[in-house]
Amino acid sequence: MAGLELLSDQGYRLDGRKATELRKLQARMGVFTQADGSAYLEQGNTKALAVVYGPHEMRGSRSRTLHDRAVINCQYSMATFSTAERKRRPHGDRKSTEMSLHLKQTFEAAVMTQLYPRSQIDIYVKILQSDGGNYSVCVNAATLAVIDAGIPMRDYVCACTVGFVDETPLADLCYAEENGGVSSLALALLPRGGQIALLQMDARLHQDHLETLIEAAMTACKGVSKVLDEVVRQHLQEASVLTGE
Amino acid sequence: IGKPRPAVPAEGYLEFFVDCSANATPEFEGRGGEELGTKLSNTLYKVFNNKRSIDLKSLCICAGEHCWVLYVDVLLLQCDGNLYDAISVAIKAALFNTKIPKVHISSDEEGGKEIELSDDPYDCMRLNVENVPCIVTLCKVGHRHVVDATLQEKACSVASLIISVTHKGTITCMRKVGGGSLDPESIFEMTEAGKRVGKALHAPLMKLLEQEESLGKKRQKVGFLG
Numbered sequence: 001m002a003g004l005e006l007l008s009d010q011g012y013r014l015d016g017r018k019a020t021e022l023r024k025l026q027a028r029m030g031v032f033t034q035a036d037g038s039a040y041l042e043q044g045n046t047k048a049l050a051v052v053y054g055p056h057e058m059r060g061s062r063s064r065t066l067h068d069r070a071v072i073n074c075q076y077s078m079a080t081f082s083t084a085e086r087k088r089r090p091h092g093d094r095k096s097t098e099m100s101l102h103l104k105q106t107f108e109a110a111v112m113t114q115l116y117p118r119s120q121i122d123i124y125v126k127i128l129q130s131d132g133g134n135y136s137v138c139v140n141a142a143t144l145a146v147i148d149a150g151i152p153m154r155d156y157v158c159a160c161t162v163g164f165v166d167e168t169p170l171a172d173l174c175y176a177e178e179n180g181g182v183s184s185l186a187l188a189l190l191p192r193g194g195q196i197a198l199l200q201m202d203a204r205l206h207q208d209h210l211e212t213l214i215e216a217a218m219t220a221c222k223g224v225s226k227v228l229d230e231v232v233r234q235h236l237q238e239a240s241v242l243t244g245e
Numbered sequence: 246i247g248k249p250r251p252a253v254p255a256e257g258y259l260e261f262f263v264d265c266s267a268n269a270t271p272e273f274e275g276r277g278g279e280e281l282g283t284k285l286s287n288t289l290y291k292v293f294n295n296k297r298s299i300d301l302k303s304l305c306i307c308a309g310e311h312c313w314v315l316y317v318d319v320l321l322l323q324c325d326g327n328l329y330d331a332i333s334v335a336i337k338a339a340l341f342n343t344k345i346p347k348v349h350i351s352s353d354e355e356g357g358k359e360i361e362l363s364d365d366p367y368d369c370m371r372l373n374v375e376n377v378p379c380i381v382t383l384c385k386v387g388h389r390h391v392v393d394a395t396l397q398e399k400a401c402s403v404a405s406l407i408i409s410v411t412h413k414g415t416i417t418c419m420r421k422v423g424g425g426s427l428d429p430e431s432i433f434e435m436t437e438a439g440k441r442v443g444k445a446l447h448a449p450l451m452k453l454l455e456q457e458e459s460l461g462k463k464r465q466k467v468g469f470l471g
Contacts, residue, residue: 034324034325051267092276
């Protein structure tokens, strides 16, 4: 860690960004024809692929059917080549199961499940290259995929990971920053109403700093939502040109 | 870098892993895709992991102690039939693209060997993929056979034959899959057709790979965003 300054005196981070600057976000919807909805999203060097199947009839245990709303089933997995050291098990380990549960919780808050009783919506997210902010990239990619599938949502779900270094909040952490002993907070937000779908933090942070950190996270998420909105509108424009409207 | 297999101490080896992701079909969620994945990896071991396809001796660093282990990971994103062919073409291209850093062995004080990898990203060893075979799958539909079958065509077929062909037209491995039975004449016919198709597949593939290689830095990485 010696010599690696997460925030230099001039206010620049390891990759040259400013404290509140997000990484470059590029996304594309409708990458797969077989699935109902799909999206590919790149945030800096982190690449994620999200695929949505549904709403369809409950598969597997019929007993888990809910009579008044749809069940959301998420699976998070990482490709074996996504990290610097080869990952042996793509899914099924504890971290992936935990992430899947978090994604499920996030999307249950946003997707209008009461429109599809007794059915199931599957959301599968795969990380192709991991460079920090895995959860946030997954949520953003999955939002686009759900929109591509035509499933109604209350609002976009945008997520961002923020950290706290030297009294300054850093938005959109990369891998080196995440592992550099920074207290990080992951936040999933529904931008229009300003409602938080998921908040997760597991590090020590002084109570006074919490408010600034959440504020910074919310601003970052609103920035992400603008980009996602652009992507959706452009995709819609391309699709309507193809169908000749 | 790993320890070489005890049976062949002077060679490296390849490890295959095929991950059928849930993106392909919802049935592959959780443990569902493992069966197909193991079936595919076992066939790939048979086809690719022998000294005639790849020069495994070049993967040896220190006989009996250290060797290069190449982990070949295949990620299936969408399935529309003819998995073996697509996977073999992808593996051949990936092996062509592999850059293995050159290793210097020096002995330190206690007599143990120290391995140093050269830091220069251009000082690397490339693999010779001339002899790497490509797999051609032929499906028997009615009285005729079809190459490169889609999922619907596969559903109509009785059985299929998987042949791995090198660029010279030599068959290295052959396997029959499927529930139906094939009579010997059709197997001969299918092998001849497979040899022809396989031979014709290698030349354009190598040309394309070399073309992309020669673009060097100007190469545009398209990926999903293109």
